[in-house]
Amino acid sequence: MNIVFKALNDPTRRMILEMLLKKDLTAGEIVEKFKISGPSISHHLDLLKQAKLVVAEKEGQFIYYSLNTTVVDEIMKWFIQFKSKKN
């Protein structure tokens, strides 16, 4: 849980998630969309992977990144408890 909130606590990483919502992308394609260096993006991708928010799959010399929405379910459950609060 901790690592997921940590992964979400960065605008670049959230942007990456939103991009992957539209379609899977290679690391290089993701790098192109930002002004940030490749290694920095690679680090962001690693954090997202650690949080299991994305999955990396190697295809030849490329690595495709895609969303893994199962973790989102868990986060949602955490939030839902607040939704049911009686005001």
Next chain:
Amino acid sequence: MNIVFKALNDPTRRMILEMLLKKDLTAGEIVEKFKISGPSISHHLDLLKQAKLVVAEKEGQFIYYSLNTTVVDEIMKWFIQFKSKKN
């Protein structure tokens, strides 16, 4: 949005939110539940307040903290887009 994710990215602050789910508490009551110093908790409460996740209300010499769930709605909306992803 940024500030909300930031506020949520700390186990102490998430714990405080969960405590406030049960009932409103004064700053002092919250401090008692942790091993962390008063000023540190005060700082956490300030961040939660900035994110509008909690509301502070002064009653005499006490300050009562309570949840503000409207921000949770916004966060949920952000997550829901991932839920509707077709795998």
Next chain:
DNA sequence: ATAATATTTAGACATTTGACTAAATATATA
């Protein structure tokens, strides 16, 4: 008015974070 209680503000300090460049690794192509 003085003292006690509740809470925050200020300043210091170690750790974590996000960025960078340079180097390493892995795959594809000439």
Next chain:
DNA sequence: TATATATTTAGTCAAATGTCTAAATATTAT
């Protein structure tokens, strides 16, 4: 095999974060 391409790993550095103690502020009680 040598070279180009894709991506990560390693190491450095400034800025942000979470903690602390000491001091300030506000309210209540003696």
